[in-house]
Amino acid sequence: MEPGDGPRGILLNHEQGYSICSFLGIGEELAARGYRELLPEYRNHGASEKTIDTAHVADRDARAGLAELKRLGAQRVLVGGASCGGTTAAIAGADSDLPVVGLFVVSSPAQCGGDGVAAVRKISSPSLFVVSPGDMNGAVEREVRSLHAASAGVGKEFVIHNGGHHGTDMIRRDGARGNQLQDRVLTFIESAYARSE
Numbered sequence: 001m002e003p004g005d006g007p008r009g010i011l012l013n014h015e016q017g018y019s020i021c022s023f024l025g026i027g028e029e030l031a032a033r034g035y036r037e038l039l040p041e042y043r044n045h046g047a048s049e050k051t052i053d054t055a056h057v058a059d060r061d062a063r064a065g066l067a068e069l070k071r072l073g074a075q076r077v078l079v080g081g082a083s084c085g086g087t088t089a090a091i092a093g094a095d096s097d098l099p100v101v102g103l104f105v106v107s108s109p110a111q112c113g114g115d116g117v118a119a120v121r122k123i124s125s126p127s128l129f130v131v132s133p134g135d136m137n138g139a140v141e142r143e144v145r146s147l148h149a150a151s152a153g154v155g156k157e158f159v160i161h162n163g164g165h166h167g168t169d170m171i172r173r174d175g176a177r178g179n180q181l182q183d184r185v186l187t188f189i190e191s192a193y194a195r196s197e
Contacts, residue, residue: 008193009074009098010037011065013081013089015107015167022082022168029186035193036074040065059113062092070098078192080104080128080185082167084112090147091115094122102192103153104128104185107135107167109143120151126192127153130181134164159184 010030012023023039030037040061062085069077078101079093080086086105091114093100102125110116120127129151131144141160148158161181163174171178171185 005036005073006034007073007075008035009066009069009072009077010035010189011062011069011077011079011081011089011092012037012039013062013065013079013085014039015081015083015085022172025172026182026185029182030189033186033190035189036069036072038065038069038072059088059091062088063095066092066096066098074098076101076193076196078102078104078189080106080189081108082106083108085167087112087116087119087147088114090119090123094119099196100125101196102126102128102189103151104130104188105144105147106130106170106185107132107140107144108147109140110146116147117150120147120153122152124152124154126188126195127151127156128159128185128188129157130159130161130170130185132161132164132166132170134162135166140166157188 014022027037077098079089081089086108103123129144129148131141133141161170163170163177171182
């Protein structure tokens, strides 16, 4: 899905087992603010193509999403995602030929389809790392902390969200706190783009 238009691109990668619907709320808001975002739906997820070749599908789809944003006229890009989608967004962004103005990850592991730690070391733009401490009894927090510690992001931020959910469920299933987190992500995106201009 590719709502919005203009030269400011945003790649939003959903988590494994979900679909583009997990980022629709943020996507619609960004489109209304004049961003061109792309929400790739990984193969074998939602209504996308079914394939038996599952090796590194999310990584390949994230890279294809960045290529499509460039083809559509994006001149810069902010990459982000939830769970493995955040990791693959970082990996794709680290190798992108588009300038990366920012990165955000929500509940993302250090390794998923590639090395997220190595990727965040290559991204020096503003970076936001979000996690719920109760997610998988603290295992996810350790993963996100390792990404944050390795990040080369200028003014990198680490956010603890006390809702207990994983990935975009922190936004979609956590009522007022979820709305506040969505606002925080949107504010981060606008700030990262403002710093890049």
